[in-house]
Amino acid sequence: MAVSTDTLPESSAAPPAKTDAVYPRIVPVRRTGQWAAAVVVLLLLAGAVSSVVRNDAFQWGVVGDYFTSASVLRGLGLTLWLTAVVMVLGFALGTLLAVMRLSANPVLRNVSWGYTWLLRSTPILVQLLFWFNIGALYPQILGVRTVNLLGPVTIAIIGLTLHEAAYAAEVVRGGILSVERGQIEAAESLGLGRWRRLRRIVLPQAMRSIVPPAGNMLIGTLKGTSIVSVIAVQDLLYSVQLVYHRTYQVVPLLLVATIWYVVVTSLLSVGQHYVEKYYARGSVVAR
Template sequence: MATPQDVLPAPSALDRSAPPPLARIVARRKPGQWAAAGVALLLATMAVTSVIRNEAFQWSVVADWFTARSVLDGLTLTLWLTAVTLALGFAFGTVLAVMRLSANPVLRTLGWVYIWIFRSTPPLVQLLFFFNIGALYPTLGLGIPFGPEFVTVRTVDLIGPTLTAVIGLTLLETAYAAEVIRGGILSVDRGQLEAAAALGIARRRVLRRIVVPQAMRAIVPTAGNMLIGALKGTSIVSVLAVSDLLYSVQLVYLQSYRVIPMLMVATIWYLVITTLLSIGQYYLERHFARGATRDGLPPTPLQRARAAYRRVVGA
C-alpha cells in the first residue's frame, strides 16, 4: 500500500517547481507628516471658527448687503473693466511682442522702452497721471501732422474717470501681456520651426498648428495669474471715484460706519470670482496640455471624487 510520502513529491521538488512567494509591500510610515498635518488642520479649524464666531464681523449685515443693488452694480463694473482691459491688453500686447521679437532694431527698441516705462512705474501713479492729462494737453485735435487741425476737442470733456481707468489699465496690461506672449513664443523649440520650414509648410499654418498650441502651455498659467491680478487691480480705480466694487462698499460704510462687514462683502465677492477664474484656468491648462505627457492627463478633482464615491459604494 502506497503511503502519502510515496504519492507526494519531495519538498525539494516542490520548491523548485513552485514560483517564489511574492513579498508583501508595506508603505513606509511617516508619523512626522501626519503630525504636521494634524497640527495644520487644528490651526486652520481654530482660525475659521474664530472668524465665524466673532460678532465684530456682523455676518447678518454682510448677508443683507451681499446682494444689494449697489454692490452688484459695482461688481458688474469691476468685471467689465477686467474683461475690457485684459482683452485690449492682450490684443496690443501681441503687437508689442512681435515688435520685441522683430529683427528691426528700431521696433525692438521701441517695444522694450514701452515695457520698461510701464513696468517701472506704479499703477496708481499712472492712473493719476492720465486723470490729470488735461493739465498737459488741454485740447486734442485731428488734422495733418505738424499742420492745421480739423477737429479739436477739450480733453476734460473727452476723458472721464471711467475712460481714464480703461486707458490706464489697458496700457499697463499691454506691457505685461507682451512679455507673457513673448516668453510663450520663445518656449517653442526652434528645431520644430526649422523642420516645418524644410517641409514647406506655410507660415500661417506653422503659427496656427505648431507655435500657438505649444506656446499656450506656457502662456495660459501666467495669463491666468494676470487675469486674477487685473481683477484685483481694478480696485485702485476707486481713487478716481469710479463706482467699482470697492468704491461701492466704501460709499456704504462711509455713511453707515459699518467698515468691517462691508469690507467682508467685497472680500467674499473677490474670493468667489477668483475661485471661478481659477477653475476655468485649470481646465484651460488641461486642454492645451493634451499630448504633452505619455501617461495622459491626470484625473480632475471631480473624476477623483467620483472614483472615491464608487469605491465607497462598492465596498
C-alpha cells in the same frame, strides 16, 4: 527498467526541499510627527474659523444684507466688465509688442523693449494718476476738451490696458520662444509667410506656455481693478466704500467685497484649470 533522474526533463524533476528560512517582517514607517503636526494645524484652523464666525464684531448679519444689494452688484458688474476689456485689449497690444520685440527690425525691437521697460518700472497707481491729470498737459485732443473726452472709466481702461500690455508682451514672447525652432523652419520650407506662420504654427503651440501665466494675470487684473477706486470709478471696492462712508460699518462692507473677490477668483481658477488641460493635450504633463 530503472530510469535515472538525470535523463528526466526539468519539469519532472523532484521539487526542491523546503527550507526553514525566516524572512524579516515588514513594518510600516510610523509618521508620528506628521500626524501630530496635522492635528495641531487642524486645531488652530478650527479655532481661527470659530473665532471669526462667533465674533459679533464682524457683523455677519450686515454682510448678508449688503452682499446682494443693488449697489454692490452694480460695482461687481463694472469690475467684471473692466477686467474683461482690459485683458482683451492688453493681450492684443501685448501680442503686437511681443512680435515687435522678436522682429529683426532694430527700431521696432527697441521701441517694444523701451515700452515694456517704462511701464513695468512705474507703479500702476502713478500711471492712473498721471492719466487722470492728463488734462493739465493736453487740455484739448483733436479739438475736444480732454475733460469731456476722458472720463474716469475711460481713464481706467487706458491706464490698466497699457500697464497690462507690458506684462502680456513678456508672457507672449516667452510662449513664442518656447516653440521649437524646427517647427518654424518646417513652416518656412512650406513657403508660409511670417504672419501665417505666427497665426497657424507658432501661437497654437505657444498657448501651452502662455495660458498658465495669462490665467494668473487675469486673476491679478481682477483684483488690481480695485485700484481704480482712487479715481472715483464705481467698481466693487468703491461701491462698498460709498456705503460704509454713510453707515460707518467698515468691517462688514469690506467683508462683502472680500467674499465677492474670493468667489470670482475661485471660478476663474477653475476655468483656468480646464483651459490649461485643453492646451496640454498630448503632453506628458497633461492631466
